[in-house]
Amino acid sequence: MYGIIMAMKILGIETSCDETAAAVVENGTVILSNVVVSQIDIFAEYGGVIPEVAARSHLEAIMPVINKALDDASCTWEDIDAIAVTHAPGLLGSLLIGTLTARTLAILHNKPLYAVHHLKSHVYANWLRGDSFAPEFPLLALVISGGHTQILYMRGHNQFEIVGTTHDDAVGECFDKIAKILGLPYPGGPSISKAALKGNPNKYRLPHPKVEGLDFSFSGLKTAVLRAVQKEVNVPISYPSHKLKELLSAEQVNDFAASFQKTAINILCEKLAAAKEEYPDIQSVVIAGGVSANKALRDALPDAFFPNVSLSGDNGAMVAAACFFEIESGVKPTDPYALNIYPRVSIEN
Ligand SMILES: Nc1ncnc2c1ncn2[C@@H]1O[C@H](COP(=O)(O)OP(=O)(O)OP(=O)(O)O)[C@@H](O)[C@H]1O
Ligand SMILES: [Mg+2]
Incomplete structure (x- = not known):
């Protein structure tokens, strides 16, 4: 039958x-x-x-x-x-x-x-x-969003192991905060990537944070951009960050956006390359979260899966x-009378 x-x-x-x-x-x-x-x-x-x-x-x-x-x-x-x-x-x-x-x-x-x-x-x-390609397991997922920056190892559906995470800011948060310094509109990701199209990505040299293993740190990069902007417009480090945008030319804004975006993408790509070396059995790499909309990142990782923008x-x-x-994968429904919320909880729980 x-x-x-x-x-x-x-x-x-x-x-x-x-x-x-x-x-x-x-x-x-x-x-x-x-x-x-x-x-x-x-x-x-x-x-x-x-x-x-x-x-x-x-x-x-x-x-x-x-x-x-x-x-x-x-x-x-x-x-x-x-x-x-x-x-x-x-x-x-x-x-x-x-x-x-x-x-x-x-x-x-x-x-x-x-x-x-x-x-x-x-x-x-x-x-x-909506195409015929589905990611294959085991895979590495790079989650880059407004609140998170993590590398996950997935052995199969619904099996998540965190193998790298940020020690401080998320990369999306870093885009948003730097956009604010540069006077670009919220949300920062799309406006930085737009400004970066007109800028020189090699104009300002920004540091790569030294973080062990597959972990990330983005707060240092945010401070480095702040200091570089202050230096560029000749003001002391005590100068209020919300007033810096008044002193920047459009060209400087575009160059800072392009230089920051290039550095952030390099950091993400370097960690992903290290993760691939550490997990040679992986069949796919998937990118997820709001920052995955970034066009320059998509261009930098042609073999990875990205969601539709x-x-x-x-x-x-x-x-x-x-x-x-x-x-x-066998997960059972939850009790609608008892479902709770968890504002901060790991994907592994
Ligand atoms: N083109 C882009 N380039 C870079 N960053 C982008 C782009 N588009 C959106 N973002 C960033 O993505 C983030 C929003 O993503 P998302 O909606 O996934 O985050 P969230 O839901 O607020 O946080 P989380 O998913 O961690 O709870 C913002 O920080 C935004 O600046
Ligand atoms: Mg989200």
Whole structure:
């Protein structure tokens, strides 16, 4: 007798930072809908995320976003097999809105509920590329986002081992902070990469931090750029960093952006090369997280898997994809009456 092959449709919900997002994904690989409402416009004014404002915006957007994700996928609640939601790590108030909504919907519509770690979701964005290539195990995943910089070794689906991590700032955070010094708009990653296109990457020599093994450090690079800018415009190190942008020419801004971007990419590529030497059995390298949108990094790593640029940042589709492969690896649903949030928790837990 032939078994019936069913397609599993998962609704993924993501609210860990400043994007309110929901998506419907079939079998972890086919996107039926993907709705992302970004709060970038609100926070551009402040130059960064304000947690209380982010939580309030999620509250306003979450149900319209979920309803649109269902509509766009031409789904009713009957078609949805499971709900997946980000429960860690992230901003406390933001995580609360997403998980409370998912818990309520799971109870209301009697659906199994799965709690997903945000960094797993970023990695699984690489299974949503829509082409015929899927990463193969064992693999190395370089997670580069606003809050994390890690190298992960994956023996198989849902098996994550941290083999390198940052001692201080994340690389995305470094892009954001340096953009602020240079007077470039928030978020810093896209504006630095745009400015870098017009700049000379060899104009300013910036140091590579000396960190043992496969770990990273980015706070020294941020300070090095600050000192180089102060030196360039002839002010003492006590000069307020938020006023430096008034003294920089457009050419200097572009050259600093290009020099910093080149250094950051070199650091990431060097550590990845060292990781490949340490783990010669790996079959694939995948890059994940918001910084993976960076064009110069994509050019520097032609053999690595990158998510589609639209799925590099936070979205619900990657949550649904991660959930599908968790279910395939035997993970059981969570109790919707008891699901907790964890603003800071390792992917290994
Ligand atoms: N083209 C780009 N080049 C470099 N960095 C980029 C680019 N586009 C976005 N970024 C950076 O990506 C980061 C946002 O990524 P992401 O949304 O994954 O982070 P997050 O969700 O806030 O943090 P985390 O995933 O660690 O919880 C920001 O720091 C942003 O500047
Ligand atoms: Mg993220």
